[in-house]
Amino acid sequence: MSFISVVNKVLSKVKPSPAERDRLSNIVRRVSSLIKDSLLNNGISAEVVPGGSFARGTFLHGAHDVDFFIRHKDPADLESFPRVVLDAFPEAVRVEGSRTYFRASHGDYELEFVPTLLIDDPSDALNSMDASFFHISYVNSRLDNALRDQVLLFKQFAKACGVYGAESHISGFSGYVIELLMLRFKRFKRFLEFLDQGNNELFLDLEGFYDSVSKAYTALKVNRSLTPVVVVDPVLPTRNAAAALSRESFDKFLLQARLFLRGPSESFFTVKEPLxxxxxxxxxxxxxxxxxxxxxxxxxxxxxxxxxxxxxxxxxxxxxxxxxxxxxxxxxxxxxxxxxxxxxVLPLTKRVIGPPVSIDSAHFNAFISRDAVNGPYVFNGRVCFDVAREHTRxxxxxxxxxxxxxx
Incomplete structure (x- = not known):
């Protein structure tokens, strides 16, 4: 099966239908109304703005999660944010982050409420949550429908690899990072081909904030051995948008990408949990x-x-x-x-390897004054003991x- 025939077939399955978009839009309006009523009842002046992949038009078919930014005009009102959410959704669960935010359910939809400040410029953000709102306008002003299709392919492929999501138990590609990568590479296949050329690291600075990679890595405090992908957040250049992506998750994606290029198949886009x-x-x-x-x-x-x-x-x-x-x-x-x-099952004892036999008296005496099953004896020029294992099974x-x- 050719690459193009595979991706066309996959796209027909992962693109949400107009009816699905309308249904999700209705949920967003209903939830927004509930939060707005709670804000009014609590005397809080704030905007309620849907965010995430819904707001950017890049959600996959079957998606049942929506984010909401509660944008407060007065920073002091952030203290009332928990009450606002809990009045509207009493079963909401508190989640600790750089600011406390909440998760709740509405029917079979999962909701996330994020408190932010109502600012006009992301440089005025007090933390990354405040800047996240600006991801919406940045992406929407640059993504067309063709690019959104490429984003959907990337998301579904990452999902099938088990590396879609920035949550700590996944440590994968966030939706926002995928969107930024597609703004750079334009085609999902082009990104895979870039990886297949032996590129096991990637640096992306769409707005050219840094005049060298080394300066960017220093400013972003990047550990190159642990961070395979660095994406300078175009709305907050002090942040690596891909910081959550682990080396292990990247390598899982890389392996599947290389295999897919050599034998395109729908199976690479199918989420399969092992039995x-x-x-x-x-x-x-x-x-x-x-x-x-x-x-x-x-x-x-x-x-x-x-x-x-x-x-x-x-x-x-x-x-x-x-x-x-x-x-x-x-x-x-x-x-x-x-x-x-x-x-x-392990042996009853294990060898403890100590210092060279010629070590000074003080260290020699300290090492040999221990309980042991056997020893001391010499192994490869060092003083050793056999000691009982605490656990053998x-x-x-x-x-x-x-x-x-x-x-």
Whole structure:
């Protein structure tokens, strides 16, 4: 199947229909009205403006999330923002960020309410939330319908790779970054071809704020080993819009991009969550032990999974600290977590390698004054001991660590 035939078929599936656009527009009007009434009842002067991909016309078919900026004229009124939202949506959940914001549900739609200041210039922003409003006008004044189609292709491809979204448990491409990249490359295929040429780093400064990459990296405090993509925010040049994108997520995208160019197929745009049975079979084929554990998904899903992702990184580190090699681990959308280990039973002892045998007396004495199963002895010119392991079986340790996770 040719590239063009694949993307045309994908576009026909991911572009929202006129009826879907109208339905979402009605939801936006209804929610805006509820917030405006609450502002009036609380005596607060502020604007309610829809944001995100809805406002920029780049939302995918089936999208059920909408952002709203509550733009306050008086900074002092920001303190009343929680009351305004909770009066309109009593079940809204508080989320801590550079400013407290809220998430709520309305039918089967997920809403996000962001408090900002009503400013005319993004340079007057007190934090990045204030500047985010200006993303709407920047993108809308430059994206035409053809470019919006390219954005939709990029978003769906990233979604299928599991790297669409700047949330901490995804660490992927935000919708805004995708839009900026398409303003630069114009075609999704052109971006993939750029990556396929061996470019594993990308610097983008659409407005030319910096006269050199090194100056930009210094100003943005970029760690090149951790940050594969740097996109200078065109409305706030002190911000890397792609800061949330991790090296791991970028590499996942890069691999799929290179494979897709060599064999275009709709399957690259299909979101497929692995089955536990398939993961178990893969581990068995590799001769590795495989463990699963289930959590009940509660509260807001992105908050829950962000906490779960952080906790699993700590569990992995603890396992490895005790000598268990984690080959793979992760979680599924139903709250099931999995760990594939290289081995689940370790020897009763481990070797502790100390200083060279010729070390000075003080350090030598300090090292040999310890409890050990065996030793001291010499290994590769160093003083060594065999000490008892605290944990020799992975399963009880893993269960203990997983049961200790609190949400």
């Amino acid at each position: 536990i049975s398939d993961l178990t079979s893969l581990a068995r084929d590799r001769g590795h032990p495989f463990f699963t554990y289930s959590f009940k998904v509660s509260g807001k899903r992105d908050v829950f999974f962000a906490k779960l992702a952080r906790s699993l990184r700590l569990v992995k580190a603890r396992l490895e600290r005790h000598g268990f090699v984690v080959y793979d681990h992760g979680f599924l959308s139903d709250g099931t977590v999995y760990f594939e280990l290289v081995r689940d 992975a399963k009880p340790l893993l269960l203990k660590l997983l049961k200790g996770i609190e949400f």
